[in-house]
Amino acid sequence: xxxxxPPAGSPEQAPPPVSGRGRDRAQYGMCAFLALAGVLVxxxxxxxGSATSSNDPIGPRPVPILLGALLxxxxxxxxxxxxxxxxxxxxxxxxxxxTSSIDWRTVVLVAIAFGVNAVLIEPLGWVISGSILFxxxxxxxxxxxxxxxxxxAVALALTTFYGFAIGLGVNLPAGILQGIL
Amino acid sequence: MINDLSQLLDGFGHILTPMNxxxxxxxxxxxxxxxxLPGIGSAMTVALLLPLxxxxxxTQAFIMFAGIFYGGMYGGSTTSILLNTPxxxxxxxxxxxxxxxxxxxxAAQALATAAIGSFVAGLIGTLLLVLIxxxxxxxxxxLGAPDYLAIMILGFVAVSAVLGSSRVRGFSxxxxxxxxxxxxxxxxxxxxxxxxxxxxLADGIDVIVVAVGIFAVGETLWVAAHxxxxxxxxxxxxxxxxxxxxxxxSWKPWLRGTGLGFPFxxxxxxxxxxxxxxxxxxxxxxxxxxxxxxxxxxxxVAGPEAANNASAAGTLVPMLAxxxxxxxxxxxxxxxxxxxxxxxxxxxxxxxSTLVWTLIASLFVGNLMLLLLNLPLAPAWARLxxxxxxYLYAGIVFFASMGAYAVNAQPFDLFLLLTLGLLGFAMRxxxxxxxxxxxxxxxxxxxxxxxxxxxxxxxxxxxxxxxxPVSYVVYAIVAVILAWPLLRRFLSVRDRSxxxxxxxxxRP
Numbered sequence: 001x002x003x004x005x006p007p008a009g010s011p012e013q014a015p016p017p018v019s020g021r022g023r024d025r026a027q028y029g030m031c032a033f034l035a036l037a038g039v040l041v042x043x044x045x046x047x048x049g050s051a052t053s054s055n056d057p058i059g060p061r062p063v064p065i066l067l068g069a070l071l072x073x074x075x076x077x078x079x080x081x082x083x084x085x086x087x088x089x090x091x092x093x094x095x096x097x098x099t100s101s102i103d104w105r106t107v108v109l110v111a112i113a114f115g116v117n118a119v120l121i122e123p124l125g126w127v128i129s130g131s132i133l134f135x136x137x138x139x140x141x142x143x144x145x146x147x148x149x150x151x152x153a154v155a156l157a158l159t160t161f162y163g164f165a166i167g168l169g170v171n172l173p174a175g176i177l178q179g180i181l
Numbered sequence: 182m183i184n185d186l187s188q189l190l191d192g193f194g195h196i197l198t199p200m201n202x203x204x205x206x207x208x209x210x211x212x213x214x215x216x217x218l219p220g221i222g223s224a225m226t227v228a229l230l231l232p233l234x235x236x237x238x239x240t241q242a243f244i245m246f247a248g249i250f251y252g253g254m255y256g257g258s259t260t261s262i263l264l265n266t267p268x269x270x271x272x273x274x275x276x277x278x279x280x281x282x283x284x285x286x287x288a289a290q291a292l293a294t295a296a297i298g299s300f301v302a303g304l305i306g307t308l309l310l311v312l313i314x315x316x317x318x319x320x321x322x323x324l325g326a327p328d329y330l331a332i333m334i335l336g337f338v339a340v341s342a343v344l345g346s347s348r349v350r351g352f353s354x355x356x357x358x359x360x361x362x363x364x365x366x367x368x369x370x371x372x373x374x375x376x377x378x379x380x381x382l383a384d385g386i387d388v389i390v391v392a393v394g395i396f397a398v399g400e401t402l403w404v405a406a407h408x409x410x411x412x413x414x415x416x417x418x419x420x421x422x423x424x425x426x427x428x429x430x431s432w433k434p435w436l437r438g439t440g441l442g443f444p445f446x447x448x449x450x451x452x453x454x455x456x457x458x459x460x461x462x463x464x465x466x467x468x469x470x471x472x473x474x475x476x477x478x479x480x481x482v483a484g485p486e487a488a489n490n491a492s493a494a495g496t497l498v499p500m501l502a503x504x505x506x507x508x509x510x511x512x513x514x515x516x517x518x519x520x521x522x523x524x525x526x527x528x529x530x531x532x533x534s535t536l537v538w539t540l541i542a543s544l545f546v547g548n549l550m551l552l553l554l555n556l557p558l559a560p561a562w563a564r565l566x567x568x569x570x571x572y573l574y575a576g577i578v579f580f581a582s583m584g585a586y587a588v589n590a591q592p593f594d595l596f597l598l599l600t601l602g603l604l605g606f607a608m609r610x611x612x613x614x615x616x617x618x619x620x621x622x623x624x625x626x627x628x629x630x631x632x633x634x635x636x637x638x639x640x641x642x643x644x645x646x647x648x649x650p651v652s653y654v655v656y657a658i659v660a661v662i663l664a665w666p667l668l669r670r671f672l673s674v675r676d677r678s679x680x681x682x683x684x685x686x687x688r689p
Contacts, residue, residue: 030611034353041360044375056633057641060367060374063629067359074353081349088350088612093400094219094264095570097409106405107606110578111599114398117582118595126583134579141405143571152572160583168236171590172583 024087031079038071109140125175126165130157185315192538196244196546204241205543207233208248209550215249216256217562218573219264220404223253223493224509224619225396229577231389231517232584239521240539246514247543248550251303253510254493255551258295258486259562263288263416271453271489274461278474278481283416285477289559293421294431294479295486296555301432302439302487303548306494309443310501311541314530317502321527326634327648329503331655332449333628336505336620338659339449345614348666354613357604358621361386368626369633381593388516390585391622394598395615396509397581399605401574406606408570415566421559431483434464438487445488446495449507453492460484494544501525501537504627512619519623520588 045064092098113136120129134153135146143149161181165172174181196205211233215226230249234242261272262279275295282291324332337359341351364375365385376382423431438460445456464480465471474481492508499505504525506512518525523533530537555562585598608615632646639645647653661668 027611030353030607030613033607034356037357037360041363041375048372048374049370055637056369057636058633060370060372063632064363064374067356067363070352071356071360074349074356077349078353081347086347086349088347090612091403091609093404094260095404095409095574096407098407100407102406102610103408104406106408107402110402110405111603114578114582114599114602115596118592118599121582121586121592121595126586130579130583133582134575137401137578138571138575141408141571141574142410143569143575149572153575156576156579160580164232164236164583164587168233170232170235170583170587172587173590 024082027082027087028079031075031082034071034078035075038068038075040068041071042068106140106142110137113137113140121175122173123175125177125181126172127154127157127161127177127181128175130160185311188534188538189311189542191535192540192542193545195240195535195539196543201241201244201543202546204237204244205248205546206550208245209252209547209554210248212249212252213256213259213551213555213558213562214252214565216253217259217565218256218568219260219566219570220400220573221577222396222509223250223257224392224513225400226253226256227510227513227517228389228392228396229580229584231513231520232580232587234517235587239523240536242517242521243536243540244543246517247540248547250493250510250514251299251490251544251547251551254490255296255299255555256562258299258489259292259555259559260566262291262295262482263418263563263566264414271457271492273454274457274485275482275489277461278478279486280416281475281477282479282482283418283477287477287479288416288418289421290423290427290479291477291482292418292559293423293556294427294483296421296552296559297423298431298435298438298483298487299490300548300552301435302442302490303494303551304545305436305439306443306446306491307541307544307548310494310497310544313447314498314502314541317498318527318530321503324527324651325648326631326638327646328651328655330628330631330635330646331648331652331659332503332505333624333631335655335659336449336507336624337617337628338662340507340620341614341617342662342665344454344616347612350611350613351617354608354615355617355621358391358618359625361391361618362622362625368630379593381589381591385626386597386622387520387588387594388619388622389513389520389588390594390597391601392513392516392619393581393585394601395605395608395618397577398598398602399609399615401578401581402602402606403609404570404574406610415563418559418563421556427479430479433467434460434480434484435487437463437467438484438489439491441484442488442491442493443495446492446507447498449499449505453489453508456488456492457485460488497544501529502527504529506620506623509616509619512616512623515623 041064045061045068048060090098113133117129117133131153134156135149138149161172164170211230212226215221215230216223227249234245257272258275261276262283279291337355341355342348345351364382366373366383373383441460442456461481461484464484465474468478468480470478496507496511499507500511500515506515515525582595585594588594635645
């Protein structure tokens with residue numbers, strides 16, 4: 001009873017399985033990640049002091065140990081599933097074209113824009129770092145009217161700063177524009 | 182019962198002030214506008230709009246949530262009718278018939294039957310919520326720690342194994358969520374767990390940061406990887422209206438859809454996918470025009486859309502009564518409760534009764550507002566679908582960063598957000614469902630606390646984990662769900678040997 005297939009005439013052609021004919025070997029990476037997480041959780045749990053008391057007979061360790069073990073088991077079962085030809089269906093969406101291959105350049109650019117904002121938000125303030133974030137993300141995603149994008153970015157950053165930080169008292173740093181805004 | 186009614190009336194009294202009505206109006210408008218935007222489901226709508234409520238007092242914040250909650254649902258159906266791809270699995274069915282209707286020039290009727298159907302389902306669903314929540318609380322109030330642990334484990338198993346197409350992927354997502362929930366200082370013993378000696382992790386990872394990271398940042402990265410370069414086609418729409426014939430064909434599907442959707446929402450393994458598909462199948466069977474299905478049958482929009490909304494109302498019952506979220510939106514709302522220091526569960530109705538009844542009253546008010554807003558504003562909402570995609574997703578990242586930073590005012594959270602976004606990206610790539618992870622993050626710490634409480638009561642004896650009859654029944658259900666693939670194979674083998682029919686296709 002797979003419910004993901006619409007009963008009749010799906011509006012878009014059904015996405016072809018990404019795996020194609022061969023197996024989707026990249027899934028082993030996910031298994032490795034699960035196993036790594038399991039090892040990490042186990043190592044951390046064993047390093048935790050086993051502080052038990054009459055108030056708390058089991059202490060902080062058993063749950064992480066259980067989860068770590070389950071993660072290792074999940075990694076193995078997952079790998080077996082992949083080896084037997086199982087594959088997860090990549091998620092669709094309104095703006096997602098599942099037939100295309102992954103555009104790593106755009107992904108990396110968006111991630112960098114995001115990281116830059118995290119670095120700049122405190123020294124420069126939200127208005128500047130947020131504008132840069134919006135502009136560079138839009139650029140990475142294909143916006144080419146640079147001036148318009150910049151105007152939208154600055155307008156959005158200023159509106160949110162005044163609306164949220166000053167209007168609603170949300171924590172947003174003013175940075176170097178402290179006193180000017 | 183009478184008492185509940187008078188409290189509900191009090192709730193209406195709280196919301197019917199000009200200021201609170203304005204808050205509700207902002208909630209439904211912004212909720213619909215954001216819900217309409219492609220790529221944003223109702224859970225992400227609630228997560229992204231959380232910062233809007235930071236400056237408000239709890240009552241007003243929850244009035245706004247109620248509006249955002251229903252508004253996001255309405256908005257989603259507009260998107261799936263006017264664009265030809267659904268954003269959420271629960272609106273897949275609406276997209277099939279709704280988009281066909283829109284293409285044959287009946288967009289106005291499709292939107293109208295969806296909006297009115299959602300209103301009817303929301304109204305009946307909220308009424309049922311009023312009736313059933315106190316009953317569930319009365320049942321839950323006598324439950325002990327082991328029973329809660331059992332119910333939470335049922336929640337874990339249900340969201341991982343029943344929803345979605347692959348159990349191992351569901352459980353993997355759940356385990357990742359549980360591990361994220363583990364991070365921080367253990368509340369009982371004060372021991373740090375998985376904090377990597379980072380002081381910022383001592384308080385744990387905020388659920389809002391997880392939700393925004395997985396939903397908003399993960400979605401943006403995923404869209405960045407696969408952006409449709411050709412512009413999507415938006416079908417122009419006029420004023421929604423229904424002719425006499427459309428009314429006659431719609432009202433029964435609305436009621437049947439509501440009847441299917443609500444119980445599924447209440448059940449721990451509910452979700453909206455199954456009832457929408459069931460409603461579609463039911464309407465197709467009962468219709469006098471089965472040949473129109475697949476070509477734009479109005480019943481195929483009316484029924485599933487009502488089921489979707491009624492199920493959303495139903496999910497609020499276990500969320501309010503037990504503190505158990507059964508879909509992503511409820512999970513994010515639960516997280517929002519926690520940011521106000523409010524712990525949903527059976528005591529919520531007595532401890533915070535004003536808040537709960539005001540929330541429920543604002544569901545009624547918001548639902549009515551949406552009906553009045555949505556019919557005339559549909560052409561305006563449709564225009565939102567034309568937003569250039571680079572701006573749309575840049576905006577999502579922008580608001581996601583702002584919201585996540587505002588939680589604790591530390592840049593560290595932004596790096597965390599990016600890491601979680603990359604995890605969300607990988608999960609989308611490999612078809613790992615997102616809901617089990619979110620449920621794991623929220624319920625994991627609660628489940629551990631209940632388990633340790635149970636063991637404390639039994640003095641460390643493991644039998645303390647098994648409580649009374651309730652937990653026996655719940656564990657029996659868990660066992661059936663876990664053993665289901667084996668059971669089904671066994672049953673279908675017997676079936677085949679008897680009738681010679683082919684067995685069901687096994688699931689991975």
